[in-house]
Amino acid sequence: MPRISTKTIHEAYKINPFLPLLLPECRTISQAKLELKWINQEFAKTAPDHYTLQKNIKKACIQRFHHIPLQYILKSQPFGSLNIKCQPCVLIPRWETEEWVMDLIQSIKNGKQSLESKNQISIVDLCTGSGCIALLLKRELSKILNSNLNVKAVDCSDSAIDLVNRNKLESSEDPIDIEVLKFDILQSNNIDSILSNQKIDILTCNPPYIPKSDFQRDVTKSVKLFEPKLALIGDKEFYSNLLEKWIPHINSFVYEVGNIDQVKFVKDYISNDNTLNKIWTVGSKYDSNKQCRVVYGYVNSPNSSSYDISKIFSNFGTVIHPSK
């Protein structure tokens, strides 16, 4: 990345003496000003006096100078209507994730009649991290659906489990009732404890998807230095895990991806399998930055059935299997 010019540093200093500290992460003066405003607003909520406030702001700016993520400093990140608490050792929710989760909620809203014949809807979120996906789905869908909504959130990291439990209570005004389970989905062969006796209606997952070979080259400093590798590094294993272990137990899935190869991997597996390719439809979805972001799939329902999961995906993305 290009070095910031001395002129820009001077200009920033004239506006506010702390501003130059924010330039390495923010790059432009206008972004730095915005960030300083947020830091100010957030610390003003708790500082007992002007002096402490200034001291805290200064400390935060120095931390930013050392590439500590803003969300770890402010200890939160808005996610839809929630304010998700953030802490080191757990991944910070991304806007890309927020975007597809909001779209999924809208799609479910549009197709909700097709779910209402079932009195219990079950959603499982794997690799839940801070719990952002599971919590937002639970909160927004319980406003929309009449059925009972059972949401489970799964992660293998102790820090993540602690944080989800906090976010159940603190990310919105009212507590959000989801089940939190500690579980290593790649190691354990026994997924029964997550399954109840009925099929999972929607399986969501934002797995670690940065291939090891990309890590040094593509990942920004702040992520590389401060976010947990357990949450970032991975490739096909979580998609294989979906196809080998979960597929028989679910009616639909929505998985975030980091590149188009991961989409192709899922699609090819299903279209090359003579049983699966008749029951499953697979699609992909791009984010608003024009990057491939989601692979999803659902079972085709028999014509007569009043329960039809395909309806909630009708405007969600683009179908890639079966090909037309």
Next chain:
Amino acid sequence: MMWRLQRNFSALTINLIKKNKLPPRPKFNEQLETECTESFMHGGRGPGGQKINKSNSKVQLKHIPTGIVVECQETRSRDQNRKIAREKMALAIERFRNGIEVNGEVISEREKAVQEWHRQSKKSKYKKSKQKYEEHQELKKQKELEQLKKDEEILKSIFQQN
């Protein structure tokens, strides 16, 4: 006589703006929603996702029939920015359609009333606030002086690192 008095009284109150009787804030309704396109700007192409943790995104709203464009990246919350952008758009359209010109600027009826209200309430508050203001200025000067010293040190350290 009595009748006359009442009439004069009501003539007087007409010009006094009441805060709770302002023209309503313009609303962003269903129809506007269908007439607008929304886009998000994130600065930079890149692969995004888990590889970067930028905290905010800019929302842009474009009203197709009039070509009016508004943007918002004021908060860290995308949800909130989308709401604010819609409020801005409703106001921009209200100004465009029913605006009044005041001192060379087109503003909505509500804004005109709010201005008037502020002007009226300012007059009475002016005296009280003047004294307070002067005290505050004195304090501020002192603080600035202290701050200046500290900042100098930070700047020095940055230049040394660069």
